Amino acid sequence: MTDRTTYVSLAGVRRRGWTDPMARDLLGTPDVQGRDPRRWSLAPVRLYLLARVEAVERTPEFAEASELSRARSSATGAYAERRRAAVLTAIRAEPIEVPRLPGPELERRAARHRHLLGARGPGTPGPGGGGGCGVRTAGAPGPDGKGTARTAGAPAGSLVRWQVSYLRHALSRYEALLDGLYGETGRGEAERLLRRRLYEAIGAAYPSLARECRRRIAVEG
Secondary structure (H helix, E strand, O other): OOOHHHEEEHHHHHHOOOOHHHHHHHHOOOOEEEOOOOOOOOOOEEEEEHHHHHHHHOOHHHHHHHHHHHHHHHHHHHHHHHHHHHHHHHHHHOOOOOOOOOHHHHHHHHHHHHHHHHOOOOOOEOOOOOEOOOOOEOOOOOOOOOOOOOEOOOOHHHHHHHHHHHHHHHOHHHHHHHOOOOOOOOHHHHHHHHHHHHHHHHHHHOHHHHHHHHHHHHHHO
């Protein structure tokens, strides 16, 4: 059986500062390949002789490849930081235009939005959690958008939550400001800033909804 103390895995090579392209170009074919008999895995075991790895690490080729890798990583990090700063600046500067609707019209649209979310199927959470609509709609809006927005037995707090959810949905176009931050540094920070700005704009446009907006900022971050 192979004495694994004299070998290093690809993960171990990475921990030593290698990248996958460096391992491919400088080490070539692994010294041991196959399935690990101790556990099932789709990925084959790839082991390199530690002595060979150490010998390559002393070569000028390895030093050059390491320097190039660090330069690329630094450039990528600098770009990500510039992009993060640019997106945050854009979010802070972007005017947020909240639809201004009469109270009855906002309630009607909010109830319809809630109704459509609940119509996705049993167990589908709507705004504020819970499956389905949760309450029976009196004169629920039909496909033509007509009908009363009031719901039978819906607490006032529910209507407030539905209105905030509807307005937040109506502002979803501003999420385009996050483009270019997929999985990059600052994505979470940018999302939090955008959510806060949207909720603050909703609260400013509709003071009766400001308390719910502040609650969501505190809960969602």
